[in-house]
Amino acid sequence: MNCRVRFAPSPTGPLHMGGVRTALFNYLFARHNKGTMILRIEDTDQNRYVPGAEEYIMESLAWCGINIDEGIREGGEYGPYKQSVRKEIYRQYADLLINSDWAYYAFDTPEELEGKRQEAEGKSKDQESGLKAQGSGLKAQGSGEGSGQKGGKFAYDSTYRMELRNSLTLPEEEVKRMIAEGEPYVIRFKFPENEEIVMQDLIRGEVRVNTASLDDKVLFKSDGMPTYHLANVVDDYLMKISHVIRGEEWLPSLPLHVMLYKALGWASDMPQFAHLPLILKPSGNGKLSKRDGDKLGFPVFPIEYKSPETGETSSGYRESGYLSEAFINMLALLGWNPGTEQEIFSMDQLVEIFSLERVGKSGSRFDPEKAKNINHQYIQQKTDAELFCVVGGSGDSGDLGDSGDSGDSDDLGDSDDLGNTRSLSGVEGVKVIGLVKERMNFLTDFWDQAYFFFEAPEEYDAKMVKKGWKEGTKERMIQVIQVIEGSGLKAQGSSEGSGLRAQVIETNIKEWIAKEELGMGMIMNPLRLALVGAPKGPGVFDIIEVLGKEETIRRIQQAIKILA
């Protein structure tokens, strides 16, 4: 059998990381089995439609490297791939179900049903069961135990449907008349009264449930659109989906879907189901949801999202400095594991070893710390040049932190009119990346770790000044300048040679320190202070090499002036 899977989001807003993971697992499964990955847009609820959401979803998947084989952009033999466009298809199946007595028309208004619900909840439990036994004369005996106990809750089900306004209770003429007159109605699935449904889930094994606990779901809405349930089953069948891989929140409606396949006569073509465990919030309760936005202190969306309604912007992993490969890797490990101790995987490797058997059953709390660590590892894996490209402006939104410059040129850091700002050529930029990357967790950390290569310090860390800039420091620094002068260090711009120069200056300064019998810290700390302004950054000699002789000396002189 051809392996065909689909990711079927509804365009009600941005996709959150849980959705991306579902898409990822579908994708990995499809690729692993040399199958087809389909993207279907489930927009049967026009009220919840959010403009731009589709584009957002596709852009997100593209960023993640989850490639679609068939979909609204890609086309395919089984299109269209958007349910609103397929609208005409569904009605005939609803009719089929009515004709075979698997479904019925229901005329109850939402208000009526709401009233029933309120009423039922208002009553105490014992009152309620008494009422129920009387209420439906047809089945008064059977429903008392086991089946009809809804515990103070009204449900449109086998115990109540005969008390409501539908084609099961109304005379046929009446039903015809109402429909002809344009009375609004829905079509509901008619669950058998008391039947054990046994289902197979690839992750959970056998799941069974009795139809007595199920209510008659709406399949077709009064606005002429199918509900998710009908559209989903019909489309999966028509699109020859072989495996339905979706979140666990769908498990409760699996019985409906399974029955639908049976009722439509498609039982032998029914896909296999796999319900993925949910991603939970790091702390507190519940599954991660779109509404969590930025409230939890980390992004829940793959890429930044601006709500067209509220104008509110929610951060994305991309803009927060995650590499998409790291994001994917992190997601893959949430609920799945390879069974080995390896945990860094490229997409290709994931495809290679992914299997549904190794997906866990229980929900997993998302841990932002772990995500950070994985991103850190990915950053270290990149070559300096690769990283330079991603960080340096050729990326989608090249800004590196909040330096205020909006430069998207190839240079890191734009020069402005102040003498204190410099720009570095690509080559130097790559070198800078090499020096700071090991202390970067996110791409966006770059500026914070490297700004001093571009801007001379204008103020100096107070603590460090107090600790390191003492009586004779000024004189020592003047001597340091002389040592540097004499070190044959070429001024910046003369492209020549490599790491040797840092070493040269290192030896010279160390020799000088030894000769003068000074302490290392006595020289190095003020030197760093002069060059960086703070107790941070790569080795001083490496910094000097990048800065070049002139700039280094200039900064030392400036520090002497300011700190004297």
Next chain:
RNA sequence: GGCCCGUUCGUCUAGGGGUUAGGACGCUAGAUUUUCAUUCUAGUAACAGGGGUUCGAUUCCCCUACGGGCUACCA
């Protein structure tokens, strides 16, 4: 409330009738270091509880507790 799913270190997880219950993140300590990080080494820490089954259960079964999902003319 009802129905369904689940439960191994704080978190993600491996494992599986007899193990020193393994790894990763985090945390702590030490080493490296001219700073901050990184890195390295070590340490910390778990089978939810109660019943069975069994020579033996963390592993299999049942119950309880806890967690999660669903319970719309939303997906």
